[in-house]
Amino acid sequence: MxxxxxxxxxxxxxxxxxxxxxxxxxxxxxxxxxxxxxxxxxxxxxxxxxxxxxxxxxxxxxxxxxxxxxxxxxxxxxxxxxxxxxxxxxxxxxxxxxxxxxxxxxxxxxxxxxxxxxxxxxxxxxxxASREVWQILRRQKKPKDIIFNYGEKETKLMQALGDKSSITLKEYSKIAKLPRFIASKTLIRLVLANVLEVVPQEKEDVYMLKNLP
The missing domain is CATH 3.30.950.30 (Schlafen, AAA domain)
Incomplete structure (x- = not known):
């Protein structure tokens, strides 16, 4: 150089x-x-x-x-x-x-x-990095197909993202009435499945629908 x-x-x-x-x-x-x-x-x-x-x-x-x-x-x-x-x-x-x-x-x-x-x-x-981002980074090293059932908690998430462009783990946990650890696992899984993308933030990460080409 x-x-x-x-x-x-x-x-x-x-x-x-x-x-x-x-x-x-x-x-x-x-x-x-x-x-x-x-x-x-x-x-x-x-x-x-x-x-x-x-x-x-x-x-x-x-x-x-x-x-x-x-x-x-x-x-x-x-x-x-x-x-x-x-x-x-x-x-x-x-x-x-x-x-x-x-x-x-x-x-x-x-x-x-x-x-x-x-x-x-x-x-x-x-x-x-938050716990969620850490897990996403770790699991992205070995990409594989993510299989999940599209159930009530995913439906509530998509409805929430239909009303606004992004959501935090805390907001999702409250809206879907889920324990934080279950809401966390759901968001991580959907990021790994290329349904969502995570945007790291100092206070709390935000999640939004991924724009696929």
């Missing part, structure tokens, strides 16, 4: 597939971005790029890369595969670019506060 290509990539701005960091000041937090990119749709993590999209570089880019590489190796499970480029800007500064594919080993996670935590991208943000 050339400096011109890095600059062009940076000009796209942060989003679902791109994250900027000026420096690796807190590698424990940056690995969350790595996990989110690998769990969602892949993308680029750029070190030495300012929030205003300026590729200003970092004076000690090799040291920054060493610290981040070690954090990725030590903190993320299962291990994440990636490409990496270190591009000089001038004699003193450089920029690093990491590229992550949508991982076949997802969901990746880290241990934090005594439990596993996983992360996904939501537009230009990284958020913690």
């Amino acid at each position: 050339t400096l011109r290509e890095v600059t062009k990539l940076a000009q796209q701005g942060e989003g679902l597939h791109i994250e900027f960091k000026k420096k690796v000041s807190n590698p424990e937090k940056i690995v969350r971005e790595v996990i989110a990119l690998a769990n969602t749709d892949g993308g680029y993590l750029m070190i030495g790029v300012d929030d205003d999209k300026t590729v200003s570089g970092h004076r000690y880019i090799d040291e920054e890369v060493y610290v981040l590489d070690k954090a990725i190796k030590d903190l993320i499970r299962p291990m994440v595969q990636y490409e990496q480029w270190i591009i000089p800007i001038n004699e003193k500064k450089g920029v690093a670019v990491y590229h992550f594919e949508k991982s076949p080993k997802r969901p990746h996670y880290l241990y934090e506060e005594g439990r596993k935590k996983s992360f996904v991208r939501a537009d230009d943000r990284t958020i913690q």
